Amino acid sequence: MHRRSKLFPGNFWQGELFVFPRNQAILRPFCSSDSTTTSPTSHSLNISFLSDLVSKQHWTELKTHLKDTNLTVLLHQLLSSEVDPVLTLRYFHWSQKEFKLSHPLELSFRLLHLLANAKRYSKIRAFLDNFIKYENLHSNSSIFHALSICGPKFCVNSIIVDMLLLAYVRNSKTQLGLEAFKRAGDYGFRLSVFSCNPLLSALVKEGATGDVEHLYKELMRRKIEPNVITFNVVVNGLCKAGKLNKAGDVVEDMKAWGVSPNVVTYNTLIDGYCKMGRVGKMYKADAILKEMVANKVCPNEVTYNILIDGFCKDENVSAAKKVFEEMQRQGLKPNVVTYNSLINGLCSDGKFDDAFGLRDEMLGLGLKPNVVTYNALISGFCKKKMMREARKLFDDMRGKGLAPNAITFNTLIDAHCKSGLMEEAFVLQSSMLKKGLFPLASTYNCLIGGLCRKGDIESARKLIHVMEDNGLRADLVTYNILIDAFCREGESRKAARLFSVMRKVGLTPNHVTYNTLMNGYCTEGNLKAAMNVRMQMEKDGRRSNVVTYNILIKGFCKKGKLKDANVLLNEMLERGLNPNQTTYEIVREEMMERGFVPDIEGHLYNVSFSS
DNA sequence: ACTGTCAACT
Incomplete structure (x- = not known):
């Protein structure tokens, strides 16, 4: 593969892919699908007349002259003519819609070639978006094959594949995008950061750290010029997975590439440290802040927000407030995120008066509390079992023109479940639906957790079926809850069985999973089994916390x-x-x-x- | 054209 990417396009096309003559490939679908037609040339007179109708965009008249059988022939003709490719595109869409047919894949890509030559890139993007959304029937293998037989335009093919990749990512088909990336490497197509960065970013969002690391290595190997954003996305992915050391290595990589870390790079690293449960994590975060300043990168609002949230989560609101003051001394304006972090910190600590004081302060500055603000306040009251107050805030939201989101409901549902008020919790869940909010897997998890806490594993099982009927799969948290429930019942064998089931369905156990299982064994006094689980966990690259x-x-x-x-x-x-x-x-x-x-x-x- | 900060559940 490495050799191939260095080959000149011309050499590449003398290779194994150019297997049969172009025309034959194009005419095949037409010949086989229609026995009454003799050959395309017999239509040629007719077709130049029809092409003319397309050029004039006389669709209604065109329709009276067309039969299903010559639609593709006409497309073929248009593609070989001097007709503006945008008009051909219009004909393409019109004929597919009007006659409910699909033109052969090869012709689609010939059309894209013409559009690319005419630099009509936005048309290609729209075409591919549509293609990804509604034509699921084509596999990457047939797409790449069609693309490779429809013309020896190596650069143009690379551009189209690049856009295809982006279309996959934009339509949330990340795995297909990843597959296309791999295939592009096999075919030697050159991709750009404009598609690879979004692919990386999507993988980070999905938590597919392994894929992120692999893609990053591939990018370097294929010499796809990474930019500062590429590195930042990878650093973020590694930080989110808790691999701070590897994230640091990537920062070194980028320096070696002559790309300087920017404010986003440093912010990402600082956030990574803030969210890690290490001794002196805030000290480490502060050290990076100093390094950043020493490298003449100026901290921004986000930097301060990260530090403030970090201190709040470290249960050190007073340190957070100092950072808050420092931020203002530096001439930076606190925003809604700043206040939300502080309010959340205060609420988690039960300091509601201070929290409301900050809410009033933000109002005075013209900053409107948002759903997040309310969620933090509601969650604070829920933690203190002050359900009346939580409920009042929930009702206040409507008056402020704020719509509760799934997280608002999850918070309330969970609190009710924890208070043993299962019926109330289910009522909340159905009121969610009435508002057009679909319960998430996490919503079901709150309810399943509530049922399990009551020892009603049977109802929990039934609810999982309901959840699956609604198109939601049991996720990591669902399994963690059930494993915990079995452990509490003294059924560690069943818990262990569930543990292997979750791996079979492709879920990766996290710290909670392992710890829960270990806890089950410890409660039974089976220390040996518990230590075995720990060994397995560390083997999986998860250090004991x-x-x-x-x-x-x-x-x-x-x-x-x-x-x-x-x-x-x-x-x-x-x-x-x-x-x-x-x-x-x-x-x-x-x-x-x-x-x-x-x-x-x-x-x-x-x-x-x-x- | 693409990136980074805040809120819920185990």
């Missing part, structure tokens, strides 16, 4: 194996993981039980948290 350690440490404590618990505790600290509230509670409880009075927080025998 705080929750993993908490589960295992607790498991070992319960079995009286304090030595093992200590080993894990040390390992956790060595790996730079921060013990949380739960860790301290596990340790304290264990010590009390053994008659020790915990003097300093976090001492488990000879192990100190504050090492």
Whole structure:
């Protein structure tokens, strides 16, 4: 493949693909589909008359002269004539619609060639969009074949394939786009960043990190000139997958390519660190901020928003407020996102007065609270089980001209489920439908979780069927909920079976999945099985997180194996993981039980948290 | 023509 991309187009076309003469390929569908017609030439007089009608756009008259049988012949004729390709395109669409037929694929691509030569790129884009949307019957294999036999215009073919790729991505057919990318490599077509960047971006959004990494390597190998956006998308994909080290490597790659990291690159990296559960993650984020400034890249509103949200999620609202002040000192204006992050931070902490104060402040600045603002406030009240207040905000939204979205409903439904108010939750779900909002898989997950919490796995199963009847597939979270439910019932065998089912249907277990299963085994006292799950998890490239350690440490404590618990505790600290509230509670409880009075927080025998 | 920040559920 590498050789081929270096070949001159002319050489390429002497290769194996140019298998039969062009005309034969084009006439084949026509000859086989119609036995009464003798040959295209016998129509030629007639056809020049018809072409003339097309040129004059006399469609009604044209229709009276046409039969199904000569539609494709006329198209062929138009393609070989001097007729404006845009007119031919019009005829193409008109004849397909009027006579409900599909012209052969080869002719479609000959038409695209003519349009490309005439530089009518927007027409090609529209054509391909339509093609992707309504003609699912063509596989990439037949498309590439048709394209390769319809003319030796190598560059033009590359442009068309590039646009095809973009059409796939824009129509959410990312996997087909990826397949087309691979095939383009086999055929040696040159692609551009204008299609590869959106493909990368779509893969990042789908969380297909493996594909992102592969595509990135391919881009470099095929020498498709990446730009700063290409690198930024890849950095973002790796950050979202928690692969911060690899993200850093890509930043080094880009420097080696002579592309300087810009404000977006740094913002992405900072956000990556902010969202990671490492010790001193905000310190690391701050270090990147300093590096960014040292490289003469000026932080913008987004940079500050990321830091503010990071501190809020780190339960450090006061640090967030300092950044907020610094932002304004730098002459940057806080926007709705800034306020939403702060409001969310305050709400999660139950500081509703401060949160409402900020809401009023933003109103004073002419910033309108949006759905996100309300969702944060509602979620805050829900967490404190203040359902009346949550409900009031929900009702207020309408008066403010704001429509609740699926997340608003999910928040409320989940809160009702957690309060055991399943009927209310289902009423909310149906009111969602009345508003024209379709419940998402996450909506069902809230309800399924509620049923499982009640121990009603049977109803949960039934609800999954309803969900699937509505075209939604059980996702990772659904499986996590069910695995947890079985573990709680002491049915770890069933949980384990579900675990293998989810892999079979192509879902990738995450930390929660592994931790849940481990927790199930630990509760049963089966430490060996739990440690096996952990081994599997680390083999899958997922390092143990705080929750993993908490589960295992607790498991070992319960079995009286304090030595093992200590080993894990040390390992956790060595790996730079921060013990949380739960860790301290596990340790304290264990010590009390053994008659020790915990003097300093976090001492488990000879192990100190504050090492 | 393409990119990055905020909100829910396990």
